[in-house]
Amino acid sequence: MNKQQLIKLFTRFGIFVIIAIFIYDIYSHGSIEHPGKAGYKAECSECHGDNGEGIKTLVPPLHNAAFARAHLDSIPCWIKFGMNHPITVGDTLYDQPMYPNKMSDVQAANIINYLCSDFWQIDTQVNAQWVTNHWKNCQ
Numbered sequence: 001m002n003k004q005q006l007i008k009l010f011t012r013f014g015i016f017v018i019i020a021i022f023i024y025d026i027y028s029h030g031s032i033e034h035p036g037k038a039g040y041k042a043e044c045s046e047c048h049g050d051n052g053e054g055i056k057t058l059v060p061p062l063h064n065a066a067f068a069r070a071h072l073d074s075i076p077c078w079i080k081f082g083m084n085h086p087i088t089v090g091d092t093l094y095d096q097p098m099y100p101n102k103m104s105d106v107q108a109a110n111i112i113n114y115l116c117s118d119f120w121q122i123d124t125q126v127n128a129q130w131v132t133n134h135w136k137n138c139q
Helices: 003-029 035-043 066-070 072-081 105-119 128-136
Strands: 087-089 092-094
Touching: 035 105, 066 072, 066 087, 072 105, 072 128, 105 128
Parallel strands: none
Antiparallel strands: 087 092
């Protein structure tokens, strides 16, 4: 076997191994975790809660939050720049500042998609360009 044939063999074998690991991971865990879930847990859950339940009258809930669904276009701005004004979610007034996050447009898009699918049950997918465009229009 020459060097090129050996490289092709190892490449095919490598691809097979990667596919096998992927299938094993799905089989053993039952599903693939949403890419925004880890970002949410790292950047958002400390205040908004693991399940988006919020913290009493300090931090608004995100789970099943009609307010968040209604203001989807503002969420990229809130993620990047925070929020320093009171909002009313449901019947509760929240006046705790939301601090800005330092994340990429891809990370923000993944988190927004995770919130849309797992917390708000809306069929919306955003991408990094959508987030970047919204960041340009933040006031």
